[in-house]
Amino acid sequence: MAPPHGDKSAGVKEEAAAAVSSVDNRPISTILFIVAMQAEALPLVKKFQLTEDLNSVFPKGVPWVRFYGNYKGLAINIVCPGKDPALGVDGVGTVSASLVTYASVQALKPDLIINAGTAGGFGAKGASIGDVFISSEVAFHDRRIPIPVFDIYGVGSRKALATPNLLKELNLKVGKLSTGDSLDMSPMDEASIIANDATIKDMEGAAVAYVADLLKVPAIFLKAVTDIVDGDKPTPEEFLENLAAVTAALDKTATQVVDYISGKCLLEL
Numbered sequence: 007m008a009p010p011h012g013d014k015s016a017g018v019k020e021e022a023a024a025a026v027s028s029v030d031n032r033p034i035s036t037i038l039f040i041v042a043m044q045a046e047a048l049p050l051v052k053k054f055q056l057t058e059d060l061n062s063v064f065p066k067g068v069p070w071v072r073f074y075g076n077y078k079g080l081a082i083n084i085v086c087p088g089k090d091p092a093l094g095v096d097g098v099g100t101v102s103a104s105l106v107t108y109a110s111v112q113a114l115k116p117d118l119i120i121n122a123g124t125a126g127g128f129g130a131k132g133a134s135i136g137d138v139f140i141s142s143e144v145a146f147h148d149r150r151i152p153i154p155v156f157d158i159y160g161v162g163s164r165k166a167l168a169t170p171n172l173l174k175e176l177n178l179k180v181g182k183l184s185t186g187d188s189l190d191m192s193p194m195d196e197a198s199i200i201a202n203d204a205t206i207k208d209m210e211g212a213a214v215a216y217v218a219d220l221l222k223v224p225a226i227f228l229k230a231v232t233d234i235v236d237g238d239k240p241t242p243e244e245f246l247e248n249l250a251a252v253t254a255a256l257d258k259t260a261t262q263v264v265d266y267i268s269g270k271c272l273l274e275l
Contacts, residue, residue, distance in 0.1 A: 030272045037264065038116035038223075039084040040107050042123050042210050043096040044071065045249065047086050049257035050122070054082050054264075063113040069097065070106050078268040085110045099187045100146075100213035107217040118167075118272070119225040121214040122260050124252055126191075126241060127231035131181065131205040134231065135248055138259040139205065140173060141166050141183035141227035144212045147198035148186035161202070164215040167224040169275040176262050181205025183227055185212035189242060191235055207235060224272055228263065230256035 041047040050056075056073035064070045069088030076082065087097030087106050107119065127133025142165065149160035173180060184204035186195055191207070199207060211227050218225035232252045233244035267275065 032117075033269060033271050034080065034117045034267055036081040036114065036116045036118075037083065037267070038110050038114055038119045039082070039260075040103065040110065040119060040121045040210070040214050041084055041086050042098045042103065044086050044088070045096075046123050046253050046256065047073070047084050049253060050260055051084055053257060053261055054084075056082060056084060064109055068109075070109065072110075077264065080264065080268055082264070083110065083114050083116065099209050100185065101187075103210035103213040104217055107214050108221070111217065111221045111223055116223060118267070119214065119218050119223050120228060120260070120263070121211055121225060122228040122256060123208060123210060123230075124232045124245070124249065124256065125183070125206040125208040125211075125229035126233045126235040126245075127206050128199075128204070128236050129234045130236055132179075133181070133205055133234065135234065135244075136252055136255050137179055137231045138255055139181045139183075139229050139231070140169065140178045141206070141211065141229060142180050144183045144185060144215045144227060145202045145204070146186065146212045147184040147195050147202055147204070147207070148188065150194065150198070161198075162212055162216060163202070164212070164219055166215070167226050167272070167275065169226060172263065172266055172275050175266055176259070178259070183208060183211045183229060185209060189245070191241075206231065226263075228256065228260055230259070 051073045054077045056075040059072040059074055071086045071088045073084040085106050087102035090097055145161050145163040151157050151160040182204045184199045184202045184207045206229050230252045232248045233241050
């Protein structure tokens with residue numbers, strides 16, 4: 007049934023759809039990497055020959071670090087939460103990830119967000135040390151709110167940008183990502199992760215996805231496996247043991263992803 011004469015809603019929807027299509031068809035020009043740990047970011051900084059931004063685009067006093075430059079026709083930005091001012095450790099976790107993603111999108115207006123980092127993997131779901139996954143969907147596993155509808159909000163499941171051509175070209179593994187603010191896994195976390203059907207778990211992805219969705223910026227999630235969560239070794243020990251080697255694998259895959267993106271629009275991914 008056609009809208010009544012003078013009803014502008016159909017026209018507004020058509021204009022909005024046309025605007026989205028226009029954005030999707032425009033070549034990607036600016037990429038924002040959100041990376042939790044500087045040890046994970048520095049190989050990419052070197053690979054892309056980026057420069058640290060000493061005149062920060064961020065509020066005065068925050069520890070957030072930005073590296074920027076151009077690579078194969080793309081403006082590349084890598085942003086890390088930096089070191090905690092009091093303790094000197096990397097600002098991992100959902101709070102820092104949300105803040106730097108929001109501030110970076112506001113300041114840099116990226117066409118695409120890539121959340122790159124390490125993750126724990128589940129051997130029962132086919133993950134092995136050094137595997138690099140691209141996440142099809144992300145959700146939280148430690149926001150338990152047992153009230154109708156709030157429970158769905160707590161899980162916060164969101165789909166990543168679909169990249170079928172990228173997956174085919176690079177032959178990447180695909181799996182669902184579950185996010186929480188603890189490195190270990192409690193029995194309640196485990197139950198939620200199983201409910202999320204996750205293959206990998208991290209401490210930032212779903213928070214980045216929340217902000218990206220809020221600000222309408224497409225996002226993809228590259229996660230390299232440092233430890234097998236359902237394996238025999240203690241997670242902290244295995245994570246530290248494999249961090250350097252797995253970061254190199256992440257660096258290689260992230261470079262291949264950027265190489266593939268160069269010159270393409272979102273719809274071509």
